[in-house]
Amino acid sequence: xxxxxxxxxxxxxxxxxxxxxxxxxxxxxxxxxxxxxxxxxxxxxxxxxxxxxxxxxxxxxxxxxxxxxxxxxxxxxxxxxxxxxxxxxxxxxxxxxxxxxxxxxxxxxxxxxxxxxxxxxxxxxxxxxxxxxxxxxxxxxxxxxxxxxxxxxxxxxxxxxxxxxxxxxxxxxxxxxxxxxxxxxxxxxxxxxxxxxxxxxxxxxxxxxxxxxxxxxxxxxxxxxxxxxxxxxxxxxxxxxxxxxxxxxxxxxxxxxxxxxxxxxxxxxxxxxxxxxxxxxxxxxxxxxxxxxxxxxxxxxxxxxxxxxxxxxxxxxxxxxxxxxxxxxxxxxxxxxxxxxxxxxxxxxxxxxxxxxxxxxxxxxxxxxxxxxxxxxxxxxxxxxxxxxxxxxxxxxxxxxxxxxxxxxxxxxxxx
Amino acid sequence: xxxxxxxxxxxxxxxxxxxxxxxxxxxxxxxxxxxxxxxxxxxxxxxxxxxxxxxxxxxxxxxxxxxxxxxxxxxxxxxxxxxxxxxxxxxxxxxxxxxxxxxxxxxxxxxxxxxxxxxxxxxxxxxxxxxxxxxxxxxxxxxxxxxxxxxxxxxxxxxxxxxxxxxxxxxxxxxxxxxxxxxxxxxxxxxxxxxxxxxxxxxxxxxxxxxxxxxxxxxxxxxxxxxxxxx
Ligand SMILES: Nc1ncnc2c1ncn2[C@@H]1O[C@H](COP(=O)(O)OP(=O)(O)OP(=O)(O)O)[C@@H](O)[C@H]1O
Ligand SMILES: [Mg+2]
Numbered sequence: 001x002x003x004x005x006x007x008x009x010x011x012x013x014x015x016x017x018x019x020x021x022x023x024x025x026x027x028x029x030x031x032x033x034x035x036x037x038x039x040x041x042x043x044x045x046x047x048x049x050x051x052x053x054x055x056x057x058x059x060x061x062x063x064x065x066x067x068x069x070x071x072x073x074x075x076x077x078x079x080x081x082x083x084x085x086x087x088x089x090x091x092x093x094x095x096x097x098x099x100x101x102x103x104x105x106x107x108x109x110x111x112x113x114x115x116x117x118x119x120x121x122x123x124x125x126x127x128x129x130x131x132x133x134x135x136x137x138x139x140x141x142x143x144x145x146x147x148x149x150x151x152x153x154x155x156x157x158x159x160x161x162x163x164x165x166x167x168x169x170x171x172x173x174x175x176x177x178x179x180x181x182x183x184x185x186x187x188x189x190x191x192x193x194x195x196x197x198x199x200x201x202x203x204x205x206x207x208x209x210x211x212x213x214x215x216x217x218x219x220x221x222x223x224x225x226x227x228x229x230x231x232x233x234x235x236x237x238x239x240x241x242x243x244x245x246x247x248x249x250x251x252x253x254x255x256x257x258x259x260x261x262x263x264x265x266x267x268x269x270x271x272x273x274x275x276x277x278x279x280x281x282x283x284x285x286x287x288x289x290x291x292x293x294x295x296x297x298x299x300x301x302x303x304x305x306x307x308x309x310x311x312x313x314x315x316x317x318x319x320x321x322x323x324x325x326x327x328x329x330x331x332x333x334x335x336x337x338x339x340x341x342x343x344x345x346x347x348x349x350x351x352x353x354x355x356x357x358x359x360x361x362x363x364x365x366x367x368x369x370x371x372x373x374x375x376x377x378x379x380x381x382x383x384x385x386x387x388x389x390x391x392x393x394x395x396x397x398x399x400x401x402x403x404x405x406x407x408x409x410x411x412x413x414x415x416x
Numbered sequence: 417x418x419x420x421x422x423x424x425x426x427x428x429x430x431x432x433x434x435x436x437x438x439x440x441x442x443x444x445x446x447x448x449x450x451x452x453x454x455x456x457x458x459x460x461x462x463x464x465x466x467x468x469x470x471x472x473x474x475x476x477x478x479x480x481x482x483x484x485x486x487x488x489x490x491x492x493x494x495x496x497x498x499x500x501x502x503x504x505x506x507x508x509x510x511x512x513x514x515x516x517x518x519x520x521x522x523x524x525x526x527x528x529x530x531x532x533x534x535x536x537x538x539x540x541x542x543x544x545x546x547x548x549x550x551x552x553x554x555x556x557x558x559x560x561x562x563x564x565x566x567x568x569x570x571x572x573x574x575x576x577x578x579x580x581x582x583x584x585x586x587x588x589x590x591x592x593x594x595x596x597x598x599x600x601x602x603x604x605x606x607x608x609x610x611x612x613x614x615x616x617x618x619x620x621x622x623x624x625x626x627x628x629x630x631x632x633x634x635x636x637x638x639x640x641x642x643x644x645x646x647x
Contacts, residue, residue, distance in 0.1 A: 002531060002533060004530055005527060005530040005531050008523075008530075009516070012516070012518035012519060013518060015518075016517075016518045311512075311514055312514075312516050312517075314514070315508075315514035315516075316527075317475075317499070318473070318475055318502065318508045319502065319503065319508070319527065319528050319531070319576075320499050320500065320501075320502040320503025320504070320506075320528065320531060320532075320580075321499065321503075321531055322495070322496045322499045323495060323496075323499075324496070325531070408475055409470050409475050409476045412470075412475075412510055412512075412514075412588075413466060413470075
């Protein structure tokens with residue numbers, strides 16, 4: 001019964017000052033709409049980029065190098081002594097991961113872990129008297145499927161054909177176009193040491209990344225070992241683990257176990273991830289500012305109403321309305337503006353998302369047209385709605401309290 | 417009447433405003449008013465008539481003394497308890513009508529009933545119409561307050577004061593803004609409320625005629641009761 005009155009009075013006051021109500025509701029709606037649009041663009045691109053970082057590349061790469069240069073034996077022998085050596089020459093050691101088979105074996109035993117020994121290097125691909133410099137990756141096709149997205153990016157042939165074809169290579173679309181090198185063609189691959197091999201194209205991929213599409217060549221590890229003249233050597237162990245978020249811990253465990261530099265995807269992309277944090281702070285501050293401006297609008301309309309309705313408040317109180325009732329009447333107006341603002345804001349958000357989804361553009365360095373990746377999560381809408389209602393109630397709170405503190409005697413004495 | 421306690425009793429009621437220089441609004445008011453009494457309160461301007469009425473209606477709190485309504489001591493009651501008593505037992509009519517401008521005449525009369533929440537919606541409508549009928553403004557029910565004349569508005573205010581069937585009606589110069597014809601109509605309404613319905617009416621007035629028509633007159637001077645006469 002009380003709610004009937006409170007809602008009735010609140011609704012009457014809101015509709016009485018229709019224009020201000022609409023303006024302040026639109027303020028909230030725009031805030032919510034832009035919040036949804038901005039945060040789904042931001043969160044969408046963040047998720048998309050993170051997914052690419054995580055999916056396109058191994059979670060962890062063990063390299064055939066060490067994080068710090070090896071110390072001279074004399075420093076190890078006398079750790080506390082004051083020693084200075086000059087003109088020393090670090091010991092040459094054979095590049096490559098020793099005993100990589102055992103490491104891969106041990107890692108693969110852990111649940112959810114895929115480990116692949118790989119050999120990378122440089123070579124020149126020559127066809128029809130044209131040359132292209134290429135990064136060679138000697139891989140295991142069976143495992144590579146799980147480690148990177150190259151299989152998904154295959155346009156012709158397949159990665160698996162490397163296993164059946166002898167001397168097969170998989171190249172990118174860009175290289176294929178530049179050299180006029182198609183499926184089943186025999187290219188000449190020249191290693192830095194001058195080794196020349198004739199290899200057959202068994203697959204063509206296209207990632208959209210110009211660098212990869214023009215310069216990456218996949219082959220079997222053993223073919224790479226022969227080509228690069230590094231028999232029985234791998235210089236990378238590429239690892240995928242069950243939960244990408246564990247990669248940093250996992251990498252440091254590997255590093256302390258075997259000593260080789262182990263880079264998690266987070267470490268490699270540290271600056272990227274830092275950028276996300278900065279970007280999120282900036283966008284959410286701006287959206288927060290919009291919401292604050294919107295709640296000033298609500299504060300303004302409710303305060304004005306309270307000021308103008310002091311007589312009504314006084315008579316309601318003399319009739320027997322409690323201070324709480326009066327507070328509720330004005331708080332309800334804030335909630336109402338917040339809720340309507342939320343619903344309209346959802347509508348605006350949907351329209352904005354629709355518009356953003358239809359935008360297409362080309363990023364320099366990418367061969368294919370890109371759309372904006374949106375995170376159309378329920379979460380953005382829920383959060384936007386939550387903000388609008390909370391800021392509306394927050395903005396209405398103070399004037400509603402003021403209304404409840406009106407002393408009817410002061411008003412009635414003044415009015416008569 | 418089964419309840420032996422008087423409808424309204426004030427014992428030593430004093431209200432002092434704590435300003436830089438303390439202002440005494442009323443002092444040492446002793447007053448007992450029974451059911452069915454029609455009391456006029458008169459006195460010079462600034463003698464504390466309005467202040468006394470607010471105190472008796474539990475809108476303001478005395479700084480000393482006690483006020484009993486139906487034998488219930490109101491001193492020390494919480495603001496919500498006082499509001500509950502005002503809601504069901506007291507009806508106010510002021511010089512200014514204080515009708516809510518956004519609502520129709522009928523809706524204004526329904527507000528106290530809706531807040532009390534005892535009657536069903538249909539019963540409220542019925543009672544609202546009956547009250548407007550009683551005050552001869554039933555034809556104005558759907559209009560807004562600003563579409564009514566001063567006399568009509570004041571009658572709506574009386575109807576609203578009667579909404580929850582209070583035993584006590586407190587009126588502060590209810591005819592102060594009205595011409596003599598409307599003033600007489602309102603006076604007659606109050607007289608009828610007392611005579612036919614057994615309500616108690618306490619009305620502050622400047623009009624000699626109004627005061628003369630009441631059975632009892634309380635005259636204030638400087639916040640004190642100067643005389644309390646029955647006819
Ligand atoms: N808030 C206040 N501050 C200072 N003085 C006040 C205040 N309220 C009332 N007074 C004073 O208290 C006294 C009583 O006021 P009250 O309104 O009760 O008089 P009244 O008899 O109703 O007068 P009127 O016939 O003019 O309505 C007056 O002298 C008034 O000036
Ligand atoms: Mg007065």
